Amino acid sequence: MTPLAAYLLVAALLFAIGLAGALVRRNAILVLIGIELMLNSANLNFIAFWRYGPHPEALTGMMFAIFSIAVAAAEAAVGLGLVIAIYRHAQTTDLDKMNRMKG
Amino acid sequence: MTPVFYVIAALTIAGGLAAVLLKNLVHAALAVTVAFGGLALLFLSLDAQFAGFAQILVYIGAVAILIVFAILLTRGSDLPQDGVFSHTWLIGLMIAAGVFSVLAWAVLRSVPALPHETAVPAVTVHDIGVALVGRYVLPLEILALLLTAATIGAVIVAMHEKDGAQ
Numbered sequence: 001m002t003p004l005a006a007y008l009l010v011a012a013l014l015f016a017i018g019l020a021g022a023l024v025r026r027n028a029i030l031v032l033i034g035i036e037l038m039l040n041s042a043n044l045n046f047i048a049f050w051r052y053g054p055h056p057e058a059l060t061g062m063m064f065a066i067f068s069i070a071v072a073a074a075e076a077a078v079g080l081g082l083v084i085a086i087y088r089h090a091q092t093t094d095l096d097k098m099n100r101m102k103g
Numbered sequence: 104m105t106p107v108f109y110v111i112a113a114l115t116i117a118g119g120l121a122a123v124l125l126k127n128l129v130h131a132a133l134a135v136t137v138a139f140g141g142l143a144l145l146f147l148s149l150d151a152q153f154a155g156f157a158q159i160l161v162y163i164g165a166v167a168i169l170i171v172f173a174i175l176l177t178r179g180s181d182l183p184q185d186g187v188f189s190h191t192w193l194i195g196l197m198i199a200a201g202v203f204s205v206l207a208w209a210v211l212r213s214v215p216a217l218p219h220e221t222a223v224p225a226v227t228v229h230d231i232g233v234a235l236v237g238r239y240v241l242p243l244e245i246l247a248l249l250l251t252a253a254t255i256g257a258v259i260v261a262m263h264e265k266d267g268a269q
Contacts, residue, residue, distance in 0.1 A: 001104070001214060002214060002217045002218065002219050002220075003104055003108075003219075003220060004217045004218060005210055005211070005213075005214045005217050006104050006108065006112075007145070007149070008210045009207060009210055009211075010112045010115065010116065010145070012203055012206035012207050012210060013116055013203060013207075014115065014116065014119050014138075014142075015202070015203070015206065016199045016200070016202055016203030016206070017116070017119040017120055017123055017199070018119065018123075019195075019198065019199040019202055020123055020195060020196055020199035020200075021119075021122065021123035022195075023189075023191075023192075023194075023195025023196075023198060023199060024123070024188050024189055024192045024195040024196060024199075025123065025187060025188060025189065026183070026186075026187060026188065026189045027128060027183075027187065029128060029170060029173050029174055029177065030122075030123070030128065030131060030187075032170070032173075033122055033123075033131060033132070033135050033170060034123065036135070036162075036166060037119050037122070037123075037135065037138060040138075040139065040142050040158075040162070043142070043146075043154075043158075044142060044145060044146070047145075047146050047149050047151045047154055048149060050149075050151065050224075051149040051150055051151065051221075051224065052217070052218050052221055053218075054218075056221075056224030056226060057224060057225070057226060057230075059226065059230065059231065059234050062151060062153070062154060062226070062231065063231075063234065063235075063239050063242075065151070065154050066153070066154060066157060066231075066235075067239075067242060067246060069154070069157055069158060069161050069162075070161070070246050070249075070250065071246070071249065072161075072166075073161050073165060073166060073250070074249055074250050074253035074254075075253075076165075076166045076169055076170075077169060077253055077254060077257040078253050078256055078257045078260070080169050080170065080172070080173040080257070080261075081256070081257035081258070081260040081261035082260055082261075083173055083177060084173060084176050084177060084260075084261045085260050085261055087176070087177040088263070093177050094183065095189065096189055096190065
C-alpha cells in the first residue's frame, strides 16, 4: 500500500467516526464534535494530496487546509453559541427533545 | 509505512472513537483533544509543519477550550438518565458504515494509480506567507471578514434573551 492510500484510509475512518457521532449521539455538543472530526479528516486528505501530489510547491492543498481550519474555527464558535442560546431557551441540549420549530 | 505512522494513526482513531463513545461529555472533550493532537502529528509527518502547528493552535488551543466552555455552560457534565444515544442510532451507524465502506472501496480501488513515495517538498513558512499575501490575498481578506462576523455573531447569539427570562 502506498503512503497516500494509508493516509486516505485513516481520513476515511475518521470521517466515518465523526459522521457516526453526529448521527448517533443525542447531545448537541457531541454532534458538533463529530462535525469537527469530519472537517479535520477532510483537512488530512488535503494535506496528504498536497504532499504526494505532482506540484507541492504550488501550495494549493496546503492553502485549502489552512483556510478550512480557519472556517472550521468560525463554525465552531457560531455552533457552540447556538447551543448555549438553545440551552438557555429550552433548558436542554438533548436533540431528541428539540422536536418543535415553534419557539 | 513507518511504525511511527501506525502509532499516530492508532492514537488519532482511538481518540475519535472515544470522543464519540464516551458517556461523560467532559471525557469526550478530552478524547477529541487527543484526536486533534494526533491529526496535528499526522500533518507534521506529512512535512506540513505550518498546518500542523496551526492545527495545534486553533484546535487544541481554541476549539477544545470552546467545547469545554459550552459543556460547562450547559451543564453537559451531568449524565442523562435515558441514555446518550439517539433512538435512531442504528440507522445513523448504518449510514456511517456505508459511507466508510464506499470511501475505503474507492481508495483501495485507486491504489495502483496513486503515487509512491515522492521527494519532500521544499516549502518554507516564508513561501506560505508570500503566497498568503500574494496569490491568496483576496481569500485571506474574506476570511478575516468571516472570522470577525462569526465572532460578533456568536456573542450576539449567545447573549441573554431580551425579555428578561434569565
